[in-house]
Amino acid sequence: MGADGHGAALGVSALLAAEGLTRRYGERVVVDVAHLAISRGEVLAVLGPNGAGKSTLFRLLLLLERPDAGRVLLDGRPVEPGDENARRRLAGVFQRPHLFSGTVRDNLRFGLAAAGVRRSEWRARTDRVAGELGLAGLVDARVGRLSGGEAQRVALARALVLEPDVLLLDEPTAGLDATIRRRFREELGGVLRERAGAVVLITHDAADAFDLADRVAVMEGGRIAQVGTPEDLTTDPATPFVAAFTGAELLLDGVVETTEEGTVRVRAGDARLVARAPEPALEPGTAVHVRYRPEDVTLAPADVPDVSARNHLPMRVRSTTPSGGLIRVRLEGPIELAALVTRESAERLGIRPGAAVTALLKSTALHVYAAHR
Amino acid sequence: MDLIAGAIVEAFRLIASLDRYVFEIVLRSIQVSGGALLLAVVVGLPFGILLGVGRFPGRRLLVAITYTGFALPPVVVGLFVYLVLSREGPAGALALLFSPTAMVLAQALLAAPYVAGVSLAAIQAVPPDVRLQARALGAGRGRALWAHLREARLGILAAVIAGFGAVISEVGAATMVGGNIIGETRVLTTAIVLETRRGNFETAMALGFILMAIVLTVNVLLTRVQQGPAWERTATERPWA
Numbered sequence: 001m002g003a004d005g006h007g008a009a010l011g012v013s014a015l016l017a018a019e020g021l022t023r024r025y026g027e028r029v030v031v032d033v034a035h036l037a038i039s040r041g042e043v044l045a046v047l048g049p050n051g052a053g054k055s056t057l058f059r060l061l062l063l064l065e066r067p068d069a070g071r072v073l074l075d076g077r078p079v080e081p082g083d084e085n086a087r088r089r090l091a092g093v094f095q096r097p098h099l100f101s102g103t104v105r106d107n108l109r110f111g112l113a114a115a116g117v118r119r120s121e122w123r124a125r126t127d128r129v130a131g132e133l134g135l136a137g138l139v140d141a142r143v144g145r146l147s148g149g150e151a152q153r154v155a156l157a158r159a160l161v162l163e164p165d166v167l168l169l170d171e172p173t174a175g176l177d178a179t180i181r182r183r184f185r186e187e188l189g190g191v192l193r194e195r196a197g198a199v200v201l202i203t204h205d206a207a208d209a210f211d212l213a214d215r216v217a218v219m220e221g222g223r224i225a226q227v228g229t230p231e232d233l234t235t236d237p238a239t240p241f242v243a244a245f246t247g248a249e250l251l252l253d254g255v256v257e258t259t260e261e262g263t264v265r266v267r268a269g270d271a272r273l274v275a276r277a278p279e280p281a282l283e284p285g286t287a288v289h290v291r292y293r294p295e296d297v298t299l300a301p302a303d304v305p306d307v308s309a310r311n312h313l314p315m316r317v318r319s320t321t322p323s324g325g326l327i328r329v330r331l332e333g334p335i336e337l338a339a340l341v342t343r344e345s346a347e348r349l350g351i352r353p354g355a356a357v358t359a360l361l362k363s364t365a366l367h368v369y370a371a372h373r
Numbered sequence: 374m375d376l377i378a379g380a381i382v383e384a385f386r387l388i389a390s391l392d393r394y395v396f397e398i399v400l401r402s403i404q405v406s407g408g409a410l411l412l413a414v415v416v417g418l419p420f421g422i423l424l425g426v427g428r429f430p431g432r433r434l435l436v437a438i439t440y441t442g443f444a445l446p447p448v449v450v451g452l453f454v455y456l457v458l459s460r461e462g463p464a465g466a467l468a469l470l471f472s473p474t475a476m477v478l479a480q481a482l483l484a485a486p487y488v489a490g491v492s493l494a495a496i497q498a499v500p501p502d503v504r505l506q507a508r509a510l511g512a513g514r515g516r517a518l519w520a521h522l523r524e525a526r527l528g529i530l531a532a533v534i535a536g537f538g539a540v541i542s543e544v545g546a547a548t549m550v551g552g553n554i555i556g557e558t559r560v561l562t563t564a565i566v567l568e569t570r571r572g573n574f575e576t577a578m579a580l581g582f583i584l585m586a587i588v589l590t591v592n593v594l595l596t597r598v599q600q601g602p603a604w605e606r607t608a609t610e611r612p613w614a
Contacts, residue, residue, distance in 0.1 A: 059505070062508075062509050064505055064508055064509060084513065087508075087511060088511045090509075091509060091510060091511065092506070092509030092510075093506075093509070094502050094505065094506045094509065096500070096502065098500065098502055098503045098506040100503075100507075100520055100523065100524065101523065101524060110507070110510055110512070110520070111510035111511050111512070113516075114507075114510060114511040114512040114513065114516055115511045158510060159509075159510060162510065162511060168509075
């Protein structure tokens, strides 16, 4: 994978790729993916909200549905839904487990029988994967007796026994509660890479995508808005949507005052903020959204001397709320801001409603987009 | 009260003595309704599967027509088959009117909508993603369809049970196309009507008991198959699928 996060996109080595892939339902274009590629050994997440076209893309890539235009390539060769040999190199796991009635073992054998794997190999393969996914004690259990988490693991194991070249997962953690979801995610990470040539993970959950994937493709309205490493997406989101979707970003409205070399000065509320200049450059007077992450807001004492951050704003604490292990601080001043701080620094700074602080924001932590987007 | 008590006693006497007249009627009933059910399943089940999994223009109309078939009056079906098989009818040359075959045809027409309609509902109750999931695990169309049907199996057997219920107790069509000829087309229901009219309440009642015993036995057997372990065999054990 390239350092720019587009390794597979440059693509001779793409294992599975989509080119100009379009799918319409009536008038509505559900999927419109110009280019998406995944290399051997890679875990690619397709991240997007409900209705972004993810599940349709999932079915198209699995060769279960025929696109209206464009094509799917496997090892650089175009493949179609009728191509059974190509289809058998792929395996998909749907959002709901959809286990077949019978025992866990029956389910694990389903694909092996379909693929014509020799019966003598079935036991070794199912036992191995069952062991890896913590299902060894459950192979003879009837599927009706399984818990939600167990059923989800059986559904995954059922695909992994096939040792597919590409494993596609549609929302593998969606039906699970938070604790089970975390454990499932941890288990998933290891086994996926071991048993599948490459993995496409469809999810609406940024945590799934960032924890499990090497690269993340953010999908919006059927299109891929941006593909990059989790790092790329958080530090340099290409669109407000990506910014909002990949982290809990907050928004300020403003107007461009001046554009200088590499930076843009934006008036927001009574504050003037300096941010990295977006591309293409914005004319003075353009209405913009400025997005930031609360964790990028640093708080300092009100009388802080000189600081390196380009933006320092005198603020007053309006309220504090615990947020996970951190404290979320709402601030008022020339603009309204939210910050996330540790308990320790909250104590050190004497943060309580009414307290005066300085909010520091690096210009690189502010993302400016034209408001009409 | 005496009448009913007497009827019950007579019923058991007839059953216990394996009366030839009764025995023939019972046998003919099982032959006719069994044959009709078999024919209804052979025709109705594939039709139900097609409507349950297929997507094609006119499908909704066919579904509505199938459900309308639940309310088909047996005498109307009997009349229709009568006209088709009558000497001047399009199939008159086959000379099938007033034969058990005619009864099988008429009753199959009555049972087929039940078999098709109930199985179609059962098949549609299974999420279509089950079939797609099977495909996503490398299954061909046949195996994926089998996996889907397997999940609908309880409902499909309910369809067979409903079809059986539609024919075994039916009298209108059986009378019209069978003619209630002794030793040939006389079945339990038509015989009950006849014996009642003749005032032979004991015989009619005995036949009624036997009919209900048959219905119960068949349903117990079908339910055992439906709920029992034989159906728990897995999709992997169907090498042809």
